[in-house]
Amino acid sequence: MFSMKQTAVYFKKIARIAIREKAWKFVVFAVIIAALVASVVGENMFTTYESTKSGFFTIVSACIWIGIFNSVQSICKEHEIIRSEYRQGMRLSSYIFANVGWQFLLCLIQSCVIFGVCLVFIDFNTEGIITSAYVEYFITIFLLTFGSAIMGIMLSSIAGNPTTAMTIMPFVLILQLIMSGVLFELSGMSKKIAYITFSKWGMSAFGSIADLNNAKYPLKIRWWNVWRQKPVMTVWREICLRHGDGVLVF
Numbered sequence: 596m597f598s599m600k601q602t603a604v605y606f607k608k609i610a611r612i613a614i615r616e617k618a619w620k621f622v623v624f625a626v627i628i629a630a631l632v633a634s635v636v637g638e639n640m641f642t643t644y645e646s647t648k649s650g651f652f653t654i655v656s657a658c659i660w661i662g663i664f665n666s667v668q669s670i671c672k673e674h675e676i677i678r679s680e681y682r683q684g685m686r687l688s689s690y691i692f693a694n695v696g697w698q699f700l701l702c703l704i705q706s707c708v709i710f711g712v713c714l715v716f717i718d719f720n721t722e723g724i725i726t727s728a729y730v731e732y733f734i735t736i737f738l739l740t741f742g743s744a745i746m747g748i749m750l751s752s753i754a755g756n757p758t759t760a761m762t763i764m765p766f767v768l769i770l771q772l773i774m775s776g777v778l779f780e781l782s783g784m785s786k787k788i789a790y791i792t793f794s795k796w797g798m799s800a801f802g803s804i805a806d807l808n809n810a811k812y813p814l815k816i817r818w819w820n821v822w823r824q825k826p827v828m829t830v831w832r833e834i835c836l837r838h839g840d841g842v843l844v845f
Contacts, residue, residue, distance in 0.1 A: 598689045605685075605693035613697065625661050625705040629712035632657045637716030644807060651801040652777045654713065655794055658736055659771050661705060662743025663750070666698050667760045670751035691748070698744040706737035720805055728804055735800040738835065742793050 636650035670677070681687065710733045713719075723731040750767065754760035773779060775794035789795040802808075 598686050601686055601689035602692045602696070605690050606696050609693055609697045613701075618701065621661075621665055621701060622704055622708060624664070625708050626712060628657050628661060629709040630716075633713045633716035637713070637718075640717050641720065641805070647805060647807060648777065648798075648802070650717070651798060651805070652775060654736070655739060655775065655797040655801065656768075656772060658709065658739035658797065659743045659793055660768060661709070662702060662740040662745075663747040663764055663767065665701055665705075665740075666694070666744045666747035667751050667754075667764050668757045669694055669698075669748060671754045671760050672751075672757050674755070691752075694748055695745065698748065699741060702741040702744050703737060706733060706740050709740070710736050723804055731804045732801070735797065735804065738800075739793055739797045742835075746793070 632653050636646075636653050639646035640650040641647055677685070677687075677690065680690075710729075713732075714729075719732060720728050722728055725731070746767070747764075750763055751760050754763060771792050771794040774781070774785065774789040774792040775798050776789060777798060781789050
């Protein structure tokens, strides 16, 4: 059963530990990665279809990497402590939700940083689908980062120790990159598997917001179905459902 009181206690504990272990480093990593990515892809984005698509793919990949890295060791490094406190009455659901709450706060800060850095190097379009494109880009970046952090918690819960978790992480990242549909054309079973990945929906969201299939982008090569008519709300919902997949594992 879920206990709000226990969740609040463990959230404060996780926050104290994170501050003691210099959690600000995760924000610095996000700044560095965002600066590297945006400085490389920013000049050519929104000039041609292929360069814009590649730029979005790089941003999606960076968000997923940052999110997983945030949390992939969060549970497995405290297995012994968790077992001990569980015997004393700790509710696992409260502990997990406390971790989710902390990741929400961390990812929100990181998303602000990532988008802020991207704005320096990338001239984003301003007209979105349901509101300002800036708002929609930020929401997409946050959902990707936070969803990947939830996935990291799932991996951390499965892994027996931090070494195992860090060993699994590259395989998960590779799967996300392949299933985005950018590197390879997906068909059959792989196309169905792609629907449960963050990368596929992240690319769909960015493509919808930027209206990638618009004829204004020269050298247009038909990509997979990223149509303007597909509401970005639908794509955000799918990313949130991927969040739910991670939480339900617990």
